Amino acid sequence: MHTTLLTTKLYVPLPSETLVLRPRLTTALSNALTHCLTLVSAPAGYGKTTLVSNWLRTLTSDPSPAEGEGRVEVRAAWLSLDEGDNDPISFLHYLLSALQRIVPCLRVDLVGTLQGMQPTQFDALMSLLVNEVTEGAAPFVLVLDDFHVIQAPPILEMVTFLLEHMPPQMHLVLLSRSDPPLPLARLRARNQLVDIRADQLRFTLDEIAVFLNQVMGLKLSADHIAAMEARTEGWIAGLQLAAVSMQGLTDLHHFVSAFTGSHYYIMDYLTEEVLKSQPEWVRFFLLQTSILDRMCGPLCNALLTADEERRIASRDQGPSSPALPPSFTSVLEYLERANLFLIPLDDERRWYRYHHLFSDMLKRRLEHLFPHQLPELHRRASHWYEQNGFVSEATQHALLAGDRHRATQLVEQHGCQLMMRGEVVTLLKWIEAVESHAQTHPWLAIQKAWALSLTGHVERVEPTLQAAENMISSLEPTLEVRILLGTMAAARAHAANIQGEAHLAADFARQALEYLPDSDPFPCSIRSVATSLLGDASWMSGKLEEAERAYTEALRISRLAENVHMAIITNSARADLLMQRGRLHQAARIYSETLEMATRPD
Numbered sequence: 001m002h003t004t005l006l007t008t009k010l011y012v013p014l015p016s017e018t019l020v021l022r023p024r025l026t027t028a029l030s031n032a033l034t035h036c037l038t039l040v041s042a043p044a045g046y047g048k049t050t051l052v053s054n055w056l057r058t059l060t061s062d063p064s065p066a067e068g069e070g071r072v073e074v075r076a077a078w079l080s081l082d083e084g085d086n087d088p089i090s091f092l093h094y095l096l097s098a099l100q101r102i103v104p105c106l107r108v109d110l111v112g113t114l115q116g117m118q119p120t121q122f123d124a125l126m127s128l129l130v131n132e133v134t135e136g137a138a139p140f141v142l143v144l145d146d147f148h149v150i151q152a153p154p155i156l157e158m159v160t161f162l163l164e165h166m167p168p169q170m171h172l173v174l175l176s177r178s179d180p181p182l183p184l185a186r187l188r189a190r191n192q193l194v195d196i197r198a199d200q201l202r203f204t205l206d207e208i209a210v211f212l213n214q215v216m217g218l219k220l221s222a223d224h225i226a227a228m229e230a231r232t233e234g235w236i237a238g239l240q241l242a243a244v245s246m247q248g249l250t251d252l253h254h255f256v257s258a259f260t261g262s263h264y265y266i267m268d269y270l271t272e273e274v275l276k277s278q279p280e281w282v283r284f285f286l287l288q289t290s291i292l293d294r295m296c297g298p299l300c301n302a303l304l305t306a307d308e309e310r311r312i313a314s315r316d317q318g319p320s321s322p323a324l325p326p327s328f329t330s331v332l333e334y335l336e337r338a339n340l341f342l343i344p345l346d347d348e349r350r351w352y353r354y355h356h357l358f359s360d361m362l363k364r365r366l367e368h369l370f371p372h373q374l375p376e377l378h379r380r381a382s383h384w385y386e387q388n389g390f391v392s393e394a395t396q397h398a399l400l401a402g403d404r405h406r407a408t409q410l411v412e413q414h415g416c417q418l419m420m421r422g423e424v425v426t427l428l429k430w431i432e433a434v435e436s437h438a439q440t441h442p443w444l445a446i447q448k449a450w451a452l453s454l455t456g457h458v459e460r461v462e463p464t465l466q467a468a469e470n471m472i473s474s475l476e477p478t479l480e481v482r483i484l485l486g487t488m489a490a491a492r493a494h495a496a497n498i499q500g501e502a503h504l505a506a507d508f509a510r511q512a513l514e515y516l517p518d519s520d521p522f523p524c525s526i527r528s529v530a531t532s533l534l535g536d537a538s539w540m541s542g543k544l545e546e547a548e549r550a551y552t553e554a555l556r557i558s559r560l561a562e563n564v565h566m567a568i569i570t571n572s573a574r575a576d577l578l579m580q581r582g583r584l585h586q587a588a589r590i591y592s593e594t595l596e597m598a599t600r601p602d
Helices: 023-034 048-061 088-100 119-136 153-164 184-189 205-215 222-232 236-246 252-258 263-276 280-289 297-303 306-314 328-337 356-369 371-387 391-400 404-421 424-433 435-440 442-454 458-472 479-498 502-515 521-540 544-560 564-580 584-598
Strands: 037-041 075-080 140-145 170-176 193-196 342-344 352-354
Touching: 023 048, 023 170, 023 193, 037 048, 048 075, 048 140, 048 170, 075 088, 088 119, 088 153, 088 424, 119 153, 184 193, 205 222, 205 236, 222 236, 222 252, 236 252, 236 356, 263 356, 280 297, 280 328, 280 356, 297 328, 297 371, 328 342, 328 352, 352 356, 356 371, 371 391, 371 404, 391 404, 391 424, 404 424, 404 435, 404 442, 404 564, 424 435, 424 442, 435 458, 442 458, 442 479, 458 479, 479 502, 479 521, 502 521, 521 544, 521 564, 544 564, 564 584
Parallel strands: 037 170, 037 193, 075 140, 140 170
Antiparallel strands: 342 352
């Protein structure tokens, strides 16, 4: 029940071959290091990620100290955010993983503390994080890219906490399409914030000339450069799309003269022109893979069959057309070399993504031309992601495919794992997406009740469990039904425990133990939860010896179920109890054992 991380989200994006050096902006970024926060805020297509990633590579490889000062190396951590990171546990998991790459003093077991963490504990974790960074870290920069996707209040509160208590060695950079709901005015008043906006990011006339003529190899006159500057207002994505469209044209004057309209019309027009200039197999590949946020060769292979690709290519191989590459990995490499808005996400160039604007345009064209293909493409992507351990992505594509039945199966199959990891915000979002099926799937209702209890919505737990009870009331008492009843009783014990009703919690915990078998891993895990809750109830009632026996038994069951997360939680509670009873040496030994468990590879 470990979390599969997309490690490509933690890489600093590689510099593009079409890079224009921008010393006025990189100098501004370097000068901002004396402040707490740099906010790079502008609409899509203004080169935010390219600018900052290139600055970081320059900064970390050859920092230039001010005159009279010694050389100070500044390290960098990068996190590319997406919609799924609105789950606080997922966000923290990625944040800690990013920081652990560059902050050697950061405890390796911090990720383990996320299991079962409640919202009230986030500030404590952030305090611990700040303290550890303050005590031993060298100067570093943390970049959170695409921060505009973060809307969850708990995450915004954690970032606010970090800004209010920023370690002196740390500098935070936020890249966003809009100003985030953070205390920016207060930071400006304290001179702790540096803004870089669209007006500063847009290409100057000189930069446009360098980009179009030197980088892209065009031969535009000064008048044409001025016309492109006037029409695009320095909008980098529009210039890049225009440059790709102009390559190979003989009448550049006509193109420049016709290049007018709003950004949206420009995008539509250039998409048409860019795609028309490509061989048919390239257009096919671009459109079909546009549904992916990230892609690699094997994923593309699952999305597109080789027969389809060869059939398209066989009608397209004229003397001037590039040959079809031998593999989908080679296709991605070809697209990168062709400057078709493909961005590598790791140093090995295994994972890529399209430029966000290019991806949006491809998606619109796919939806317009081949709407009937979308469900099947999303279904194929869902199956590949599931087979490779990316359950969140698999569920998302199943929902986009309109396959509520498959999405329901994925939630039922993996929802309990998500619950055990504490990612209950994601679990609730999934369940709400397939809510129409909940009336015939009692597991969905039970998982929802657990998620509600874990997020503090105790008043909604019992009605949700009663709906599940109604679904199974007429069923024979099979093993599956008994597991359902036992999991429901454990959820009621947890809710009662939160409300301080120790006797009721103990009754429900014993009821759960009567139903749950001790043979399979999942029922065993719930047995360990119920037994641990029995220990909590005994402790609240002052029955400390009973509580210790319950925690010891819960540890035994969790080990039998090979549930290391529950073993850590139970052993911690056991040590807490021993400490309260004054048995400090024994408590210290158990704490040490627990730390060893928490730092295991699993």
